Amino acid sequence: MNEQNRLSEVPYYAVIFSSKRTAGDHGYAEMDQKLDELVVNQPGYLGAESVRNDEGKGITISYWASLEDIRNWKQNELHKTAQQQGRQVWYENYTVRICKVEREYSFGEI
């Protein structure tokens, strides 16, 4: 996952994924890597950033050109498998927010 200074001209879209992991890996790291490799080639994918702390609380944000691109990625077969595993095994809870990015500015070298 990478972070870029200016992803795209606004407006574009963000998927905020706020989550709490369960304990243990249970295949999470392997799936995470596979999805990372897959997502970069999805139409409309602009980038992503992710932070998780020692208590398992994480925020991952992926950025997209359009709502249709987000819908298509949600329907990707491997991603659907991951979503199911996420609910069954990897996450205690999560919230997903679909957002339109209306303004963006930066300070410093990103």
Place this chain on the structure above:
Amino acid sequence: MNEQNRLSEVPYYAVIFSSKRTAGDHGYAEMDQKLDELVVNQPGYLGAESVRNDEGKGITISYWASLEDIRNWKQNELHKTAQQQGRQVWYENYTVRICKVEREYSFGEI
């Protein structure tokens, strides 16, 4: 900072603050606490969530009822002082994204 299951009926607004801290505290923790206490009483404030990892990479997202509420908080005097200190001392870099939250759903007990 807290996270709630359903913050508000959509649409509402999110400020995504993605940052990289410099080394050392330099008064950051004290200011952070003061701002946390202040922001909860700001008109239109709905909540916030924040994660920072051991490398100093952090994502903080605050949620607001309107763009005007976000502008007013940006103009708050203590917050302006913090923004200046942030650029001078606390942050190597940051990106701010102002977003309209169009859809929200959750899994599990938040």
